Amino acid sequence: MKAIFRMGIPVVGKNYFPSNIQGLPTWYEVRVTGDGYQSASNQLDIIIAMNAQTYQKDLLAVDAGGWLIYDSTWPRSKLLDRDDITVIGIPFSKLCNENFEGVRSRILMKNIAYVGALAALLKIDLDIIKELLNETFAAKKHLAASNLEAIMLGYNHVIENFACPLPLSVKPLNKTKNHVIIDGNTAAGLACVYAGATVGAWYPITPSTSLMDSFQAFCNQLRKCEKTKKNNFCIIQAEDELAAIGMVLGASWNGARAFTPTSGPGISLMSEFIGFAYYSELPAVIFDIQRAGPSTGMPTRTQQCDLMICAYASHGDTRHPLLFPSNPEECFYMTLSAFDLADELQTPIFVMSDLDIGMNDWMCPDLQWDNNYQPKRGKVLNAEQLDAMEKFYRYLDVDGDGITYRTLPGEHAKGSFFTRGSGHNKFGGYTEDSQEYQDVIDRLLVKWETARKMMPEAVIDYSKFNKTAIISYGSSDGASREALYRLKEQNKNYNYCCIKSFPFCKSAKDFINKHEKIFIVEQNRDAQMRSLLMLDLEIDPKKLISILHYNGNPIYANFIIEEVLKNEKKGVAA
Amino acid sequence: MTYIGKPNIVHPKAAKNSIGLSKRDYEGVVSTLCAGCGHDSITAAIIQAVFELDIQPHELGKMSGIGCSSKTPAYFVSQSHGFNSVHGRMPSVTTGANAANRDLTYIGVSGDGDSLSIGMGQFAHVIRRNLNMTYIIENNGVYGLTKGQYSASADIGSKAKKGPANQQKPIDPVSMGIALGATFVARGFSGDKEQLVPLIKAAIRHKGFGLLDIISPCVTFNDNVESTKSYSHVRKFYHQVIDTDFVPPADEIKAKYKKGEVMPIKLHDGSKIVFRKVDKQYDPTDRAGAYTYLRDSINKQEVITGLLYIDKECDDMHEIAQCSDRPLSKIPYEELVPGTGELAKIMNRFR
Numbered sequence: 001m002k003a004i005f006r007m008g009i010p011v012v013g014k015n016y017f018p019s020n021i022q023g024l025p026t027w028y029e030v031r032v033t034g035d036g037y038q039s040a041s042n043q044l045d046i047i048i049a050m051n052a053q054t055y056q057k058d059l060l061a062v063d064a065g066g067w068l069i070y071d072s073t074w075p076r077s078k079l080l081d082r083d084d085i086t087v088i089g090i091p092f093s094k095l096c097n098e099n100f101e102g103v104r105s106r107i108l109m110k111n112i113a114y115v116g117a118l119a120a121l122l123k124i125d126l127d128i129i130k131e132l133l134n135e136t137f138a139a140k141k142h143l144a145a146s147n148l149e150a151i152m153l154g155y156n157h158v159i160e161n162f163a164c165p166l167p168l169s170v171k172p173l174n175k176t177k178n179h180v181i182i183d184g185n186t187a188a189g190l191a192c193v194y195a196g197a198t199v200g201a202w203y204p205i206t207p208s209t210s211l212m213d214s215f216q217a218f219c220n221q222l223r224k225c226e227k228t229k230k231n232n233f234c235i236i237q238a239e240d241e242l243a244a245i246g247m248v249l250g251a252s253w254n255g256a257r258a259f260t261p262t263s264g265p266g267i268s269l270m271s272e273f274i275g276f277a278y279y280s281e282l283p284a285v286i287f288d289i290q291r292a293g294p295s296t297g298m299p300t301r302t303q304q305c306d307l308m309i310c311a312y313a314s315h316g317d318t319r320h321p322l323l324f325p326s327n328p329e330e331c332f333y334m335t336l337s338a339f340d341l342a343d344e345l346q347t348p349i350f351v352m353s354d355l356d357i358g359m360n361d362w363m364c365p366d367l368q369w370d371n372n373y374q375p376k377r378g379k380v381l382n383a384e385q386l387d388a389m390e391k392f393y394r395y396l397d398v399d400g401d402g403i404t405y406r407t408l409p410g411e412h413a414k415g416s417f418f419t420r421g422s423g424h425n426k427f428g429g430y431t432e433d434s435q436e437y438q439d440v441i442d443r444l445l446v447k448w449e450t451a452r453k454m455m456p457e458a459v460i461d462y463s464k465f466n467k468t469a470i471i472s473y474g475s476s477d478g479a480s481r482e483a484l485y486r487l488k489e490q491n492k493n494y495n496y497c498c499i500k501s502f503p504f505c506k507s508a509k510d511f512i513n514k515h516e517k518i519f520i521v522e523q524n525r526d527a528q529m530r531s532l533l534m535l536d537l538e539i540d541p542k543k544l545i546s547i548l549h550y551n552g553n554p555i556y557a558n559f560i561i562e563e564v565l566k567n568e569k570k571g572v573a574a
Numbered sequence: 575m576t577y578i579g580k581p582n583i584v585h586p587k588a589a590k591n592s593i594g595l596s597k598r599d600y601e602g603v604v605s606t607l608c609a610g611c612g613h614d615s616i617t618a619a620i621i622q623a624v625f626e627l628d629i630q631p632h633e634l635g636k637m638s639g640i641g642c643s644s645k646t647p648a649y650f651v652s653q654s655h656g657f658n659s660v661h662g663r664m665p666s667v668t669t670g671a672n673a674a675n676r677d678l679t680y681i682g683v684s685g686d687g688d689s690l691s692i693g694m695g696q697f698a699h700v701i702r703r704n705l706n707m708t709y710i711i712e713n714n715g716v717y718g719l720t721k722g723q724y725s726a727s728a729d730i731g732s733k734a735k736k737g738p739a740n741q742q743k744p745i746d747p748v749s750m751g752i753a754l755g756a757t758f759v760a761r762g763f764s765g766d767k768e769q770l771v772p773l774i775k776a777a778i779r780h781k782g783f784g785l786l787d788i789i790s791p792c793v794t795f796n797d798n799v800e801s802t803k804s805y806s807h808v809r810k811f812y813h814q815v816i817d818t819d820f821v822p823p824a825d826e827i828k829a830k831y832k833k834g835e836v837m838p839i840k841l842h843d844g845s846k847i848v849f850r851k852v853d854k855q856y857d858p859t860d861r862a863g864a865y866t867y868l869r870d871s872i873n874k875q876e877v878i879t880g881l882l883y884i885d886k887e888c889d890d891m892h893e894i895a896q897c898s899d900r901p902l903s904k905i906p907y908e909e910l911v912p913g914t915g916e917l918a919k920i921m922n923r924f925r
Contacts, residue, residue, distance in 0.1 A: 176925075181925070193912065196911060198910065201670060222912040233897075233902070236673060236703075236891075239696065239699040250657070250671035251674040254670075255674060256903040258674070272660050272663075366918075370914070409632070409654075410632060410655075413631065
């Protein structure tokens with residue numbers, strides 16, 4: 001995949017893996033397109049069937065006119081054949097058994113030899129493969145040599161025995177310059193370092209774990225004090241998600257930028273504390289790397305199914321801002337926004353990523369950093385300001401925007417106040433007085449409207465001639481854009497709006513109001529974005545038509561195109 | 575009901591500590607707990623301890639969960655920062671707070687319900703981390719705010735206002751603390767301020783996790799209905815007529831005894847607890863010995879008090895994690911951000 005990328009050809013990878021440690025089949029899907037489409041595809045031109053267990057399924061999965069490559073060391077049943085595809089048998093096991101010693105290295109090398117076979121069949125640049133091997137095994141040179149030997153076994157066998165290259169092969173392009181291949185969790189973990197986060201608390205859960213791994217790895221590299229070699233960060237693996245969010249709130253109460261990565265089940269557990277943070281007005285950044293299903297569901301499959309629980313997490317009247325990155329690049333920049341917004345709004349902010357964005361390899365433009373960036377820490381009074389004040393009250397709406405001033409423990413004697421989730425008045429004191437309670441809870445609504453103006457704008461692709469539009473968000477964006485492009489080729493034009501945040505900004509509202517019919521593309525069963533739009537903007541449900549993909553695999557363009565066309569046809573018939 | 579303020583008058587001759595503050599400066603709002611509640615005596619002991627330790631009020635973090643015990647941080651040191659969190663989760667909040675700013679003093683106040691039932695997991699794990707904090711359990715064996723259910727520390731045979739006597743074994747936080755590897759384990763009694771103040775001071779000054787289990791009688795809900803000498807006898811009579819809570823105006827229990835003596839203390843409800851001060855042969859640095867002694871005392875139905883175990887050498891959370899000596903929240907952003915050049919270098923690793 002990386003070799004193709006270095007040939008200048010856009011490429012994305014999707015990993016389909018089960019929730020286990022070892023022994024169950026895993027698929028890795030590589031999509032190579034000159035157009036640079038980022039989403040999954042339901043078209044499989046070449047399958048390399050390395051697993052006898054799944055051979056029959058893999059055989060059926062290849063599209064007509066495609067190729068199936070398999071290990072021909074052992075014979076396969078005649079029944080398992082297809083006339084409409086080309087089956088290429090290469091004796092990978094035999095080649096490796098003859099050339100390598102030891103069971104372990106024979107098995108490992110078999111999984112390397114196919115790279116050589118593919119290089120020959122698809123005309124992948126061998127020099128680039130060698131260069132990658134040397135980089136990967138820079139510290140273990142003997143491994144570079146043995147891996148190359150395995151690759152050449154596959155390569156030479158194919159050159160000698162088959163007509164190369166296949167009609168479907170790769171040609172060098174110049175489309176990957178200033179781009180990287182990166183997953184969303186890596187990008188988000190890196191952004192936490194750049195945002196100045198110092199406390200990260202978490203409980204391991206698929207598919208969010210690699211976000212903390214990324215933060216830890218970058219911190220070890222970039223966040224050690226030069227003089228003392230001590231850590232300018234503190235990562236705490238908590239006993240559960242309840243504790244993880246508690247730690248985040250304790251740290252942000254004390255003025256550190258703190259975050260926790262988790263997934264749906266973790267959000268369920270964190271809910272009580274999220275309500276606490278909403279009401280006591282503490283910043284927090286929560287990454288929800290969404291996975292499929294209620295309960296344990298399918299932990300290694302993707303969905304966009306936590307919108308409702310995150311938007312309204314916890315009992316009582318609560319609501320929380322959400323951010324919807326569409327790809328790893330946006331994971332990076334939106335993480336920075338999330339920390340700024342959490343500090344400015346003094347409330348938990350959710351970064352709504354998912355397994356597809358978080359754990360799969362995407363091609364993105366290089367992440368850029370502006371050295372002039374200063375974190376927006378919001379309304380925090382320092383010792384000097386407190387000294388000049390007669391008296392400080394925590395929840396007074398001095399500026400009329402619903403955001404009140406806070407102080408940090410230890411800063412100044414005048415800054416002391418009591419943080420509590422129990423009823424409190426605007427002065428910060430405990431109350432059970434109806435009016436005093438309502439004053440604070442109403443002021444939080446003022447803050448909500450302030451938040452609406454601060455959230456990232458929707459990305460809109462608008463031409464006034466269209467009365468019908470498509471809305472999507474997050475990881476559905478790639479497939480939606482591809483669908484739009486391909487529908488356009490059929491002379492079917494739709495306006496497009498990619499939502500980036502909740503509460504919904506004015507531009508999204510205006511967009512919806514300008515259209516008569518809107519398809520909402522999302523990856524959950526219950527049309528959660530559609531519900532949120534109805535709740536927050538009071539949109540007429542009749543004009544919002546759902547296109548829902550929720551089997552756990554990433555959505556793809558053909559699915560959207562078919563659903564759109566089906567609906568349009570129905571409309572004409574009616 | 576709202577809290578009640580106190581007149582802010584300090585006697586001109588009131589004693590001051592070395593940072594020029596009088597004990598009044600360490601007080602909080604008026605307690606809304608029942609008159610005679612053991613918790614109020616503990617509050618008074620905390621005030622005395624932090625006053626004597628010359629702690630700057632605004633550099634003190636008062637942490638709590640939910641319950642009668644967790645309300646008490648409002649009743650001491652008003653000039654400090656309080657964090658009244660959610661039920662059973664004070665340890666995690668304090669962990670995060672300490673992670674961000676290791677320079678402050680943290681006193682966590684919890685109860686037997688908050689620590690031994692809903693918060694058992696967090697209680698165990700904050701011990702594992704050896705977080706530098708003082709952790710006080712105001713232990714009364716009963717849920718007060720929800721009107722008198724047994725807690726996990728209720729003794730076998732103790733009776734709630736309604737229903738049968740408790741038949742489940744109590745959880746002893748001190749045995750648990752020693753078994754889990756806590757580095758400072760003490761037990762006190764709310765009625766013995768003379769012993770309590772030095773214990774609290776020692777726990778605050780201990781670098782690491784200071785566990786203080788303080789037996790604190792509940793005057794309202796832990797009455798033994800069998801006792802004719804208790805207010806419960808009178809209350810029983812009233813309850814037959816009308817189902818209304820009745821709070822007797824009991825006085826605080828005052829207990830005085832000397833080292834090595836065994837002394838039975840009558841609680842409000844007339845039941846007996848036998849306290850024993852740790853004798854001179856006792857070695858509070860021997861974890862196994864302390865544990866054996868403790869279990870023996872439980873079998874004899876005694877409640878031993880004092881500093882039961884201490885390990886002064888163990889690393890705390892920050893030392894284990896090799897964190898900066900400076901509070902993380904005070905490190906300037908410029909020292910935290912790697913900059914444009916580093917990001918460009920990182921990007922080259924992803925091609």
